[in-house]
Amino acid sequence: MALVRFIPSRKIPLLSWSRNVDQFELPSLGSLRAFFSTQKLIGDEPVLVRDFIHTALYDPEKGYFSQRSKSVGVLERSIKFNQLEGRKAYMKLLEKVYKQSDISWFTPVELFKPWYAHGIAEAILRTTNLSVPLKIYEIGGGSGTCAKGVLDYIMLNAPERIYNNMSYTSIEISPSLAKIQKETVAQVGSHLSKFRVECRDASDLSGWKNVEQQPCWVIMLEVLDNLPHDLVYSKSQVSPWMEVLVENKPESEALSELYKPLEDPLIKRCIEIVEHEDDPVSKPKEIWSKLFPKPRRSWLPTGCLKLLEVLHAKLPKMSLIASDFSFLPDVKVQGERAPLVSTKKDGCSSDYSSYLDAKGDADIFFPTDFWLLERMDHYCSGWRKMEKDGTPSKKGRKRRTLTLDTSAFMDEFGLPSKTRTKDGYNPLLDDFKNTKFYLSVPTHNTK
Helix, strand or coil: CCCEECCCHHHCCCCCCECCCCCCCCCCCHHHHHHHHHCCCCCCCCEEHHHHHHHHHHCCCCCCHHHCCCCCCCCCCCCCHHHCCCHHHHHHHHHHHHHHCCCCEECHHHHCCCHHHHHHHHHHHHHCCCCCCCEEEEECCCCCHHHHHHHHHHHHHCCHHHHHHCEEEEEECCHHHHHHHHHHHCCCHHHCCCEEEEECCCCCHHHHCCCCCCCEEEEEECCHHHCCCEEEEECCCCCCCEEEEEEECCCCCCEEEEEEECCCHHHHHHHHHHCCCCCCCHHHHHHHHHHCCCCEEEEECHHHHHHHHHHHHHCCCEEEEEEEECCCCCCCCCCECCCEEEEEECCEEEECCCHHHCCCCEEEECCCCHHHHHHHHHHHHCCCCECCCCCECCCCCCEEEEEEEHHHHHHHHCCHHHHCCCCCCCHHHHCCCCEEEEEEEECCCCC
């Protein structure tokens, strides 16, 4: 799960939703430098980039998130935006909150609670079929703030039968966060009979056994940016793609890349979607590449594709609501859709120029290409897939999709007045310029 970190005021004009932890001292990180620089994240055999990233982030002993004593912050009380004078007062309050906390970041649903979750709940109520019991799944539920906020809103604003018959299931890979989620939701006793946590990986197909294929909602807040990606390389724009693997150099402790012809089925499927012929910029790119050939590196959201394939297979009638970064500034890693690789040393944040430098001490997070996300969603629903003879599928569109800036989403479904300061400044609407919401609901075309 990806999270929001505090941004010094000098960076606010450029980006207001990022992951800067300049205000914090991580326990003895300086003394762990030698450990991080020498520990091996992979064995003797080369591994795909997505497997390297998964280990670098999530390995129980070596991964970045396992090095953090508390991975998600919880505010003791909601911020009273209407009592703040303006932006300066808001930033001062944020700085104070972070300094008083022993964690490095808060999620937006936490910073703007309960209003952020209420906006999501309103979007669900407006578009769902209320003639059937409401079922909600949340993937990567953090501290449970979204779950509690959604349940609160439905309890207070929906017909009583909707709340009484609904269910809310959190799919959480972290046992410690699963425990926190239960404690958060338990603050309202009536929620407990409707809420449960399943501690597992949502992209593992075997975890979705005995799931009824009924209409439901899936919520994913800041999940996509930390999903593993693959990397492919080409000598020029007209040369074939090659999959990239990571290997240990026998003569040194450094890691290096290995290039092989495409073999991995998941990578092949992702490339098929990325390079679909109706890409509006594919033709100009093709002409330009023939005139000025040069090496290419492309990051593929294979982790997202795998998750969507599982969700569509097990929850074909789902409606989806996801939010994430659409843009990341100052990325030093090379390649299309490249990640930001950020660490903290001696109390200062710094960004790596190579993902291979992340050895358990750095966060690796990606921007979400929402145009590509929509294509993958359609592909996984069966609409974009090619027939066995290689011709495009003639099946009708199975999803209705919509991408909105966070400000537009919250202006439509939220309560903007609740996050507005005295002088009219609204951090939820004014500052989240590099984030978007994606909504996807099934059509009646099931052929």
